[in-house]
Amino acid sequence: MRNGYLIAASVVFVLAGTSRWAEALREISGRLEEMPGEEGYPAYLGRRLAEFYERSGRAVVLGPDERTGSVSVVGAVSPPGGDFSEPVSQNTLRVTRVFWALDASLAARRHFPSINWLNSYSLYTDDLRNWYVANIAKDWPAFRSEALEILQKEAELQDIVQLVGYDALPESEKGTMDVAKMIREDYLQQSAYDPVDTYSSIRKQYLMIKTILDFGHMEAEALKTGATATQVAAFPVKSKISKIKWTPEEQVEAFIKEVEGDMAQEFAGLKQEIKVQQ
Amino acid sequence: MQPVSHKTVNQVAGPLLFVDKVENAAYGEMVEITNAVGERIRGQVLDSRAGLAIVQVFGSTMGLNVGQTSVRFLGETARISVSDEMLGRVFDGLGNPRDKGPTIVSKQKVEIVGSAMNPYSREEPSEFIQTGISTIDGMNTLVRGQKLPIFSGSGLPHNALAAQIARQAKVLSASESFSVVFAAMGITSEEANYFIRQFEETGALERTVLFLNLSSDPSMERILTPRLALTTAEFLAYERETHVLVILTDMTNYCEALREISAARDEVPGRRGFPGYTYTDLSTLYERAGKIKGRKGSITQIPILTMPADDKTHPIPDLTGYITEGQVYVSRDLDRGGVYPPIDVLESLSRLMNQGIGKGRTREDHRGLADQLYACYAQGKDNRALSAIVGEEALSETDRKFLKVAERFEKMFVKQGINEDRSIEQTLDIGWDVIAPLSDSEIKRIKPEMIEKYRRRATTTTTR
Numbered sequence: 047m048r049n050g051y052l053i054a055a056s057v058v059f060v061l062a063g064t065s066r067w068a069e070a071l072r073e074i075s076g077r078l079e080e081m082p083g084e085e086g087y088p089a090y091l092g093r094r095l096a097e098f099y100e101r102s103g104r105a106v107v108l109g110p111d112e113r114t115g116s117v118s119v120v121g122a123v124s125p126p127g128g129d130f131s132e133p134v135s136q137n138t139l140r141v142t143r144v145f146w147a148l149d150a151s152l153a154a155r156r157h158f159p160s161i162n163w164l165n166s167y168s169l170y171t172d173d174l175r176n177w178y179v180a181n182i183a184k185d186w187p188a189f190r191s192e193a194l195e196i197l198q199k200e201a202e203l204q205d206i207v208q209l210v211g212y213d214a215l216p217e218s219e220k221g222t223m224d225v226a227k228m229i230r231e232d233y234l235q236q237s238a239y240d241p242v243d244t245y246s247s248i249r250k251q252y253l254m255i256k257t258i259l260d261f262g263h264m265e266a267e268a269l270k271t272g273a274t275a276t277q278v279a280a281f282p283v284k285s286k287i288s289k290i291k292w293t294p295e296e297q298v299e300a301f302i303k304e305v306e307g308d309m310a311q312e313f314a315g316l317k318q319e320i321k322v323q324q
Numbered sequence: 325m326q327p328v329s330h331k332t333v334n335q336v337a338g339p340l341l342f343v344d345k346v347e348n349a350a351y352g353e354m355v356e357i358t359n360a361v362g363e364r365i366r367g368q369v370l371d372s373r374a375g376l377a378i379v380q381v382f383g384s385t386m387g388l389n390v391g392q393t394s395v396r397f398l399g400e401t402a403r404i405s406v407s408d409e410m411l412g413r414v415f416d417g418l419g420n421p422r423d424k425g426p427t428i429v430s431k432q433k434v435e436i437v438g439s440a441m442n443p444y445s446r447e448e449p450s451e452f453i454q455t456g457i458s459t460i461d462g463m464n465t466l467v468r469g470q471k472l473p474i475f476s477g478s479g480l481p482h483n484a485l486a487a488q489i490a491r492q493a494k495v496l497s498a499s500e501s502f503s504v505v506f507a508a509m510g511i512t513s514e515e516a517n518y519f520i521r522q523f524e525e526t527g528a529l530e531r532t533v534l535f536l537n538l539s540s541d542p543s544m545e546r547i548l549t550p551r552l553a554l555t556t557a558e559f560l561a562y563e564r565e566t567h568v569l570v571i572l573t574d575m576t577n578y579c580e581a582l583r584e585i586s587a588a589r590d591e592v593p594g595r596r597g598f599p600g601y602t603y604t605d606l607s608t609l610y611e612r613a614g615k616i617k618g619r620k621g622s623i624t625q626i627p628i629l630t631m632p633a634d635d636k637t638h639p640i641p642d643l644t645g646y647i648t649e650g651q652v653y654v655s656r657d658l659d660r661g662g663v664y665p666p667i668d669v670l671e672s673l674s675r676l677m678n679q680g681i682g683k684g685r686t687r688e689d690h691r692g693l694a695d696q697l698y699a700c701y702a703q704g705k706d707n708r709a710l711s712a713i714v715g716e717e718a719l720s721e722t723d724r725k726f727l728k729v730a731e732r733f734e735k736m737f738v739k740q741g742i743n744e745d746r747s748i749e750q751t752l753d754i755g756w757d758v759i760a761p762l763s764d765s766e767i768k769r770i771k772p773e774m775i776e777k778y779r780r781r782a783t784t785t786t787t788r
Contacts, residue, residue, distance in 0.1 A: 080338070080587060080588070081586070081587035081588070081589075081590050081591065081593060081597075082587070082593070082597060083583055083584075083587060083593070083596075083597035084596050084597050088587065089580070089583045089584040089586070089587035089588070089597060090338070090543070090584045090587075092577070092580045093510075093539075093543040093580070093581075093584065096510060096512075096539035096540070096577075097539065097540055099512075099539070100512060100513065100538065100539045100540035101540070103513065103514075130633065131632070131633035131635070133632075136478070136632040136633055139478035139479065140478050140574070140576065140577075140630055140632075141512055141539055142478075143479075143512075143514065145478075145479055164660060167479045169479065169481075191662055194662070195661075195662060198660060198661065202712065205712050205713075206712055206713070206715065209713060210715065214715070216717075
């Protein structure tokens, strides 16, 4: 691990099985007949975890030229029964700044990567804002928070849907549910077995989320003027949007142009239809 | 008394050394430990019995052996040299310079345990501190000499909140000297850098003293760090007549260090393995906040603690809440909803609020308005839960109104910029704006003459 700082490389250190490591610690502690802390783990569990994670960082290496080396640590914690309230998870969360919560129910539905979008967080979001603006697009931070808001809203609506059913929702909320579904299925979900979908460049990701959110805006607009969510759901362009992720990087810009053209056309058609009805 | 060296270490266990054949070790006495290769580490006597002293080592006990380790009892308890020169400096968890500056030399070497404040001399805190944060100023007012912890969880912006309070806190009456003492226990170097950068940017660093024990530093130091910080704060407050804001973060790490020592000493564990004296120990820190009659300075404490698994029944937040004068509760739901600062006012409380507000301090309508906002928000949140089941359409018109007010409360009153410094007038006017949808008859917590006087004013003066 220290070599990252010695030769000024950028190293990612992946530690799979912090929980097993902690169990070994517990076993040794037990044999030493130490007084246990929580759940039989030794009282110094938190300190040892913190000491480990604190070795990550970015430093200017010693030497005449100013080179920087960095070590990023990705630790996998697998708590028994997926219960994040146990000591190893909690002590890890206290010293780390990014949390990707893998969710068993997402995995069961074969949603991969099964990172729960509501429970996960990154405390670097604000620090990276400028980088995103400079390197991807001005509106990336806004897109991120808008997408997250839609998903949050979906989770709230889901409770109602389970009681009264989707059909009982007002049209605008049906629209939100539909867009959230597109974000989940056409953007967040990726297949690691597909040569194209396994890796999405950040540029492609930006174009994808932009298309979906644009669709959402147009849909909201249409619903306001009297269209129904069912009408919008029948749009052929929706299946095209879900194909973006299978589109290779070099064709994606052209394909999205096509999708946006279709989108504008189909929404315009719907508008015409409503006008005629009225 | 000449310090004596002992080479009679009998056992090394975790962070502890057991030294035999010691007759006169004092409880709490500092020791200097020299290992086989001549490196020196500090330690403190934890337990003194006839012929045995148990020494807690501030540092790693890795490599200490029984035969060659020598322990020198220094004949004094832990002390710190205090002086004005400490402002603008960064120290480690034991009070040694961390910023490559010189060691502090002073005639005044003060015991860090601190003597308890005479209850008779304690002055009741009553001066309003404006933090510029609406949820604190308007609903959970902080006063000088108060101890108001921030209850948070991992991944929540409690550091940003604490830094904002440190940047913006001021007393309205006069420009008196004000300084910040910052004690970090077991936080990451990134978090520590964040605070230093924040203090630098606002030029506050020159009136700040920092004690940093990072998570890679020895956990045993964490027991001393807050005491060093509070001793320094007491010097600045009562001898230099400064108003000191002490930020202690993260108290959870402090308590874990306490638990680590307790376990190493084979003490019978209490709740969640924390020692039975956790409450007593915490009170010796928190109770050092306050004001003394006849002295100009004051110590206001903001301890930060992260609740494991957001569980407020966990012993650390639970015991802290018994000692402190309320709490500021950082909510994960609000944070997810994109609200900064995500302070949940319904869970928060300032027990000293009433002393600091009202006519002549903030504004005469403050109490009533705060109560009204509490009532509306609580009602609105209940209605929100109801509407999640039956749908918004099924609510009565009044219920929908409260739902709207709760929404406005979160969007207009709670939410604000990280650099937005609202005056108390602004905060209260926004509060009036929030309840604007209500009719006069629905505003029951505010006296009619106040409604008459401030309601119209609010709608004309604010632009929202």
